[in-house]
Amino acid sequence: MARIGVFICQCGKNIESTVDTKKVADEMAELPGVVYSCNYRFMCSAPGQEDVKKAIKKHKLDGVVVAACSPHMHEKTFRRACEAAGVNPYKCEMANIREQCSWVHHDTTKKAGTAKSIDITRMTIERLKKNKPLKKISIPVNKRALVIGGGIAGIQAALDIAEGGREVILVEREPSIGGNMARLSETFPTMDCSQCILTPKMVEAELHDNIKLYTWSEVEKVDGYIGNFTVQIRKKARYVDEELCTGCGDCLVKCPFKAPSEFEMGLATRKVIYTPFPQAVPNIPVIDAARCPKIQKGKCGICEKVCGPGAIDYEQTDQIVTEEVGAIVVATGYQVMPTARFGEYGAGKIKDVITGLHFERLASSAGPTGGEIRRPSDDKVPDSVVFIQCSGSRDEAKGVAYCSKICCMYTAKHTMLYKHKVPDGQAYVFYMDIRAGGKRYEEFTRRAIEKEGAMYLRGRVSRVYERDGKVIVQGADTLSGDQIEIEAEMVVLASAVVSRTGADQLAQKLGISYDRYKFFNEYHPKLKPVETVTGGIFLAGTCMGPMDIPDAVSMGSAVAGKVLGLFSAEEMAREPITASVNTMICNACWDCVVACPYTAIEKEEVRNKKGEIVRVNAKVNDGLCQGCGVCVAACRSKAIDLAGYTDEQVYAAISVF
Amino acid sequence: MEKAVKETDEKLAEEKQPGAAAWEPKIMAFVCNWCTYAGADLAGTSRMEYRPNVRIVKLPCTGRIDPLFIIKAFENGADGVLVSGCHPGDCHYTAGNYHARRRWIGFKSLMEFVGLDMRRLHFSWVSASEAIKWVDLINSITDDIKKLGPFMEYRGLK
């Protein structure tokens, strides 16, 4: 027979005013298995907790029910007290007679409140009788981290984790780290050169003893769970031996074949063996195999001939490497929305309609025009440029419903860069609202308007077309209420920030969720902004949604803090609310495997001594199981149960209802 | 002892007379820990008031709720049953409520088939912030079931 103690809290007057706690305590004392029952003014106070501990010892209690506030409030408090007095914490339950009884039933005769409290407490007692002592689960933690994506957020996360003394694997799918930030000319609102602040960080990441860099590589497969992930990384064939290459660049000079440069957004060409940009990290070229005549047809081979160290290897193939890590940081960044779907803006047809990222390259001193603003069609310096904000953003019909957040600021920056480079020029900006919510941002946009003479027009451009070598922009200025037509010489679209192509496939590999725009979902938008619902997998930067550099860097550092925190203990403790399979009953229908949202249930093969498979059954991985119990209800043979919420416990509670 | 017997008799007498003023329905609510349980807590911290007829069984997720729980509740004297969890898309466990919804649809048609008055069975989404919705839900279910009278068909099947 159980030896249960029942403690009814008055919570000052909070419970007592509508519940006769004395009566509840007296009734509970009559129940079988209850050996001690009392009421007290404040159970959660230090003396209240002491009373629980004393009663446990005095009456040799093996279970405790505290009828008081919501378990969300004080379950931890009382479980800790029980543990201190030698009772398993999971043999302590709370009956919620405050939030769900005394506070919602205002009958001061105490009739309704007392009756309901009696029911609630009795149900809890019956449930407790079926509680099993549980032990927190401990999981070993592999103290290495994987960072996917070598943009500024990923670099920051990698550097901070590495500085914290842990090993980091940094995987980047392009030939160089740097991401979109490497493309930017100057950064708002300080106008410092993007490359100048980014390059040192790239080099630091390359040289850091704790960082292992895999560029031109992609994550192929992820297995395991928090603390214990196994990751397969595809190192794409570079056709250049990374060990031998000295980065002298002779091959780039001598290669006779050109292709449009991805890094320059097609505004310039690169060679077929190339590094994306001069400051690339690592400074090791890659051969564009699809365009290389040697690889395709066996003709040429000049790069091999000029390579002093003999690093060219046309036979190289993709390699799969396996890394074991304890945490994964996803920082795969963004791309801009393809402009082709905006026919009314002439994108793709009119050469002088470009995106903001193109403009960044034009304005960059290392860019294709050496920093001069020249329009793509004829290299002319445009005497007027129209900037169109919200190109695809805040457009439910053809684009995305959200605000891309950075465009207001970078467009203001573009107008300034243009004005500095073309002092006689006139910049026009069509906007719907100016969203300048960051530190010194509002002042920055006002500077563009007030000091740098950018003409801001409040309205969405309706049409862009060509006439006599000019780009005609037709829109409205809703402030004056008039239709506006501008004969411009170049148009820059602030194209929406969208998720990377393939973000959904990566999310599926990782078992994390994403929204309808394929931005990855944080665990909680306010309180767990860098965690995902999958333990051990974290997010940083624009893969979660549009954000600017300061935010991306903050998140990179925040994530590093989370990862280092996870790595600070040898093992991590988890709530033991997990499912388990009774293998004797499991009929291997795999319904649970399909139902589990965490891929925590695997198919287990049981072999005999000879190694022959004698049975297959489901098996729950404690590391992955989050304790939702979906599998329990899905199991037709009742082979699975959930610790802490067993069928037995639920039925016991219902039985005294 | 005598007093207890008398009370039980009175209770039974009341239950046998649907519509008797003193009779109060009993409603069992199976709710998830993250949304509806927290929503019910909020009704308390906001000092709202609702009918005292509901008894809550907390589960981690509506996905954990076995249809048998509902039958068991009726068997043990429930006059109505409510299942409530997070809104679609808001599940703490990403998709548990979708499982619950799917299971619920099958279970509902089965119960309809065996002739259960569907006004005794309710399924709802109540988020952690929807205390008002919780209060309205409990009040309306209680009032509806009060009109239906006690549910005796499944009682004592065990």
Add this chain to the structure above:
Amino acid sequence: MKLTYYPGCTLNTVAKQFDASAKKSALELGFEMDELSEWNCCGASFPLTPDNIMGLSAPTKVLAQARKAGDTVMTLCSVCYNVLKRTNKVIRDDTDRRDVVCGFIEEDYDGSIDVLHFLEVLRDRVGFEKVKEAVKRPLEGLKAGAYYGCMLLRPFEDMGIDNCEDPTIFEDLLKALGCEPVGFPNKIECCGSHLALGKDNEEIVTKLSGNVMQSAAGSGAELIVTSCPLCQYNLDGAQEKLEASMPGYRPVPIVYFTQILGLSLGQSETELGLDTSRWDARPLLKEKGI
């Protein structure tokens, strides 16, 4: 105490009662208003465009004359106060414009005078407590609406006499005199100002002043106190039209604050010129037993 006083053109003509009541009250409160021996019109509007340097010459001339007599100059008319105070600030702070203006009017003036309004003198130099002590005939039960208009208050950074959105200096004075001051929403709105001159503006002036009067009457004011002759003129004009067009509208007397001050200090209704107002205040005062 002797204070240099600049009356301005209106106080020597249509607003003589303003001038006379102030002078007499001042003596009773222990200071003398010493009118400038030589003065010219201030221009009646401060030139809003900074390039209109010519517009500064008349008020600068006044200031320069006053500086010769002392280090303060006091005004009664809100408009004069506004023009002189703002001009003085320009001359003090903007040496370029100062050089041009002073060169033109052949005066050596640097903006070192303090331009004061009579209200400021009462509040800051005499003190409302002293004023209260001097009251011989408390105006008990008189519900007086304090109408500030624009020129006394705005722009705040130049005028600085009181909070330009929520001024109280008038009400504070009225309280000292024993009145029951009535604040009303339109007390800092414009009366229509110089639009009084235009041939097509009558309707607008009537509307603006009418709004002020209706706002005041709606708040229970039985009498309006002002410090600007133009305000008085416009409000009076509007009341005439309201009386004609709005059944049930009862015009109220509009008087200068100095008249009310003089009354409380024991001056007679005739010497205060209360009999010359468009709407006679005497029946009201009689009714209140004052």
Add this chain to the structure above:
Amino acid sequence: MMHKLAKDDIQSDILGQIERVSGEELNKCYQCGNCTGSCPVSFAMEIPPTKTIRMLQLGRVDDVLKANSMWLCVSCLQCYSRCPKAVSAANLFEALRQLSLRKGESHEEIKDLPFPFLKGAPQQAIVSGFRKFVS
């Protein structure tokens, strides 16, 4: 109305002149509308203060000069006193009036003024009125 907007509209001499005469920077205005909201006469203006400034920003000086707005401004300074950007619409209206008056075009003729007004009005009304309306 279709308005063709070009560099010359925005970088025009006349805008520069208005800015110099008024002492105001047109670009500072971000069109919050407080001036129109505060203005006691905006109800009667053909182009209220906020929109006047907007049209000036767009270089539409002629349209603004044609409107009655500048003649109706009472210079009460409510607009300026509440402007979050410290722009004075009153100053701009005064500059626009100057632009017109300095060409010798009076808005009111002294001979048209009724005798009762001249006799009864305070001197300041006449003086300030002349300064505002007569070239």
